[in-house]
Amino acid sequence: MRKVYHRIIQIAGNVITVEADDVAYNDLAEVKSARGTSLAQVIRLLDNKVYLQVFAGSRGISTGDEVRFLGYPMRVSSSEDLLGRVFTGGGVPKDNRPAILENLIEIGGPSVNPAKRIIPRNMIRTGIPMIDVFNTLVESQKLPIFSVAGEPYNQLLARIAMQAEVDIIILGGMGLKHDDYLFFRNTLDEHGALSRSVIFMHTASDPVVECLLVPDMALAVAESYALKGKRVLVLLTDMTNFADALKEIAITMEQIPSNRGYPGDLYSQLASRYEKAVDFDGAGSITVLAATTMPGDDVTHPIPDNTGYITEGQFYLRHGRIEPFGSLSRLKQQVNSKTRSDHRTIMDTMIRFYADYKETLEKRSMGFQMSKWDEKLLKYGDLFEARMMDLSVNIPLEDALNLGWKTLAECFDTTEAGIKSDLIKEYWPKAE
Amino acid sequence: MQDSNSGKIVGVNGNMLTVEFDTQVTQNEVAYAILGEDRLKSEVIRVRGNRADLQVYESTAGLKVGDKIEFTDELLSVELGPGLLTQVYDGLQNPLNELAEQSGFFLKRGVYLPALDYEREWAFTPSAKIGDKLNAGDKIGSVPEGIFDHCIMLPFSFRETWTLVDVKAAGSYKIRDVIAVAQNEKGEKRDISMMQEWPVKIPISCYKEKLIPAETLITQQRIIDTFFPVAVGGTFCTPGPFGAGKTVLQHALSRYAEADIVIVAACGERAGEVVEILREFPHLDDPKTGRSLMERSIIICNTSSMPVAAREASVYTAVTLAEYYRQMGLNCLLLADSTSRWAQALREMSGRLEEIPGEEAFPAYLESLIAGFYERAGLVKLNDGRNGSVTIGGAVSPAGGNFEEPVTQATLKVVGAFLGLSRERSDARRFPAIHPLDSWSHYESIVDGKKIESARQLLRRGNEVNQMMKVIGEEGTHIDDFVIYLKSEFLDYVYLQQNTFDEVDGATDKDRQTYVFNKVSRILDTSFKFEGKDEARRYFLELRQMFIDWNYAAFGTDKFKQIENGLEDKIKERSNA
Ligand SMILES: Nc1ncnc2c1ncn2[C@@H]1O[C@H](COP(=O)(O)OP(=O)(O)OP(=O)(O)O)[C@@H](O)[C@H]1O
C-alpha cells in the first residue's frame, strides 16, 4: 500500500479533486477528515487532476484533509461467510460483527458472454394469480415493480422472495426507511431464510454515494454464488433512489442532462446492473426483482421509462393490486406453453374481457344505458377483480386457471368467449 | 521521444480517453490503449492541436495518465469472406462462441479474435481467367457457403481497372491463401485472397446504379404485407414504447421474411433476446430451403451491458456485412434493435466531448448520421447487371413512448415505411401492435390498392363510430354505423392481428394473404340485415370465431376447406344479396 498523501484542491457536491500522479481510473482512495475515514472512487482523470467521488459525502471535508490512494478498485468478499450478514453499501458490517476480507472480488465486472446464456425455462411460482397466470415470473428474469410511495411494494417483494424456490437471497436496499429495513430482516428471519441471505443496506439517512454502490455489491456477490451453481434471487429496492443518486453525481460533474436532469447514460447505467440477471450455461442463475417508485406516478418519467426498456417486463402495483394493464412478463411465453394447454388462452381471453369491462365502466360513468352485453361485462369485471386481482388470493396456478374457466362460463357463452374450439371442448365447464 | 505511432494518455473520463501525441493521427483510426498485458481497442473521434479524444470499446478501469497509446493508422474494419454466415459476433466482429471457448462465462476485455476461421478450407472454383479486366467487386470465382454461392470478388478497395495475371485452379484453399494476382495499369501487382477487409463506416459502392425499390418484401405478417408493405431494398422503422412488441416483431421478420440473408443487429438491447435467436435458429427450418434458419443469418450482438462505444460501431458492422452479400446479387435484410440505443451511444460520447447539445442532449449531427445509415439500404444494379439489395428495418425506442423526439423524427424523415407500434394496442393485446391508422408506407402492397383503400376507409370510420359511441352511447348510434364499427373490429381481429407464437397463424404467405384478404374484403363489402344491435354483435362474434379457427388451419388442408364452407354458409345467412 502506498503511503503518499495528496492535497485537496476542489470540493463540489460529493466530488473532491486532488492533484496526483500514477492513479488508475476507477481505483479507490481513503479520505481522512475530522468526521472520520471514508472511501472514495476515482471517476475522472485529467492531466494531474484526479476527481474522486466520496462515499460518505463531502460534508465536513476540508482542503487540509489527506487523501491516500489504495491502488485497487472497489471489492467485496465472495466468501460463504457472507450469508446471514448485513453490510452498508460500502461493504462495512452493519451488524456489529467482524468484517469479511477473504476472497475479494471486484464489483461491476464485465458482462456475461451471450453465448454462455441459456433460454430461461423455469417458472417461479408465487401463488399470486396476477403473476402466475397473467405475467408468469421466470427464473433469471429481471423485473421491477412499478409503484408509488405508500403502496406495499416492499411487502410484495418480500412475499415473492419467501414463496420462490431459490437457494440464496440477496437484498440490496437503497434509500430505505429504517422500518422497511427491519421489515425485510424480520421477514427473512421469520421464514428461516436469513441464514441463506446477504443484505446490503443503504437507508435514507446514509450517505447518498453509498447508495450507488448497493446494486454492484449485491450483484457481484450474487454472481459469485451463481457461478457456484446456486439459484440466486436479488431484490433491489428502491432503484429510483439509485437513479437519483446517479443524477446528483452527474450534475456535480457538470454533465449535460438529457431528460429532466438525468444523465444521458441513465439507460446504460441501469442496464449494466439489470443485465446481471442470467441463466448460465453450466452454472446457476440470477433473478432480479426490483422496486421502482414512479415520481409523480408518471410511467413516462425517465426512471421508469428507461427501466421498462431494460427489464423483462414489470408489475404495476396500484391501489394494492397488480394492474393487468401495463403489467407484463416478457419471459412468460418461455414457460406458459409447458404449464397447461389452456394457460395462454385463459391469459389472453380474460385480459381482453377485462379491457372491454373497463370500456363499459367508462360508458356507464357517462350515464349511458347498459346493453345486455355491457351487463355481462360488468359482472365479469367484478368477478375478475375479486378472484384474480385481489392480492390476498393465494392459490396454485392450476386452481387459478380452473377459476378462470369458471368465471368465463359464469358470464359468457362459448361463442362470445372467442376461444379456439378444441380448447372449449376440453376445458369449458359442463353445465350441471 | 515516442516512436511515430504512439501517444500517451492525459485524461480518462468514462470510456473516453484524451491522448497527447507528437506526430500525426487520422480521424476515426483505431488505436490501442496499453494496460499491462491488455490492449484496449479504441477509435479516434476528435483531434484538437496535439491532443486527440478516443472512444474506448472496453471498460477503461485501471488506465492511468501517462499510459501508452498505439495508433494503427487503420480505420475500424471488418473481415469479409466465406464463413460469415451462421456467425455470432459482437459489435466489433469478435466471434462470441470462440470468445466463450477462450475466456469462459465473461467477456474479458482486450481479447480480440479473428472474425473468420483462417484454417478452414473452402472449395474455390474460378470464373475469371488470366487476362480478364476487372473492377472492384467483379467476380473472380466462388465457393459454396451453405446454400449460397459465395462470390470471391476483386477487393472493394482496388481502384480503377485491374488485369488478372494469375488465377488458381479449382481446389481447396484457406481464406488467406492467394487465389489470384492482379495488376493495374501502373504495373503494380497485388495478391488476392478470399478474404478482404473494409472500413465499416464507409459504404461499399461497387455497383452501377441505385434503383427504386419496387418489389414487395414478403414478411408473412398480414398487416405489413397487405397494409404497410416493405420493399426489397427499402427502409422501414418500427418505433414504439417499451413492451409494445418491437423485438417480437423483428424476430418474426427474421424468421419469416423472404430475404436471402438476414442480419440481426441486437444493438444495446437485452442479451436474453439474442439468446433466444442463438439457441432457436439452428433448430428452425427455413421452409423455402429446408435448411436451418441459421444458415442464412448473421447475428451482431452488442447488448446493453456490453461496451457502449462498440454498440455505436455495431450497426455499421452489420450494414457492412449486408452490403457485402448484396454485392453477390443477394437480397439482404438488416434488422436493427434498437437504433435509439445507437443514438444514445452517440449522445453519451457527444456529452463527454462537451459538444453543444441539440434536443434532449442528442448531438446536432444526429439527423445526418441516421440518414446516412438508412442511405446504405437500397436496391442496386451490380456491375455484372444482376440486382442485389439491402433492406433496413430499425426499431426505435422513443423516450416516454412519445414519437415527437429526435430519433423517431429524424428516422421518419428518411424511411419508406413507418410501422408505429402503439401502447393502446399492445395493452389491449392486439398484436402485432402496429397502429393501423397512424402507420404508413410508400411501397406497393401485395393486394389491390383499391381494396386496401376501402378497408382503410372502413377502419377509419369504425374508429369514428367507436369514438362517437363513447359520447352518445350505443343506444344513440344508428344500426348502420354500428355495423361499420363491428366490421372494422372484425377486420382488426381476423386480419390485422396475428398470433406470432402460433405455428400456422404466425406466418401467412403471399398466396394465403391474397386469398384470405379477398374473403375479408368481400365480407366488409357485404350488406347484412340485422334485427338489432345485439344480434349484429352476436353475428360478427360468430363470424370472427370461425375466421380465427380458419386462420389456425393450415392453408389448403381439409380442415381449412371445411371451415371455409362453414364461413360461406354463415355469410349467406345474413347477407342481403
Ligand atoms: N405479436 C405478439 N403476440 C403476442 N404477444 C406479443 C407480441 N408482440 C409482443 N408481445 C408481448 O409483448 C411483450 C413485449 O414485446 P417486445 O419485447 O417485442 O417489446 P419491445 O417493443 O421490444 O420492448 P422494448 O422496447 O422494451 O424492448 C412480449 O414479451 C410479449 O409478451
Ligand SMILES: [Mg+2]
Ligand atoms: Mg425490444
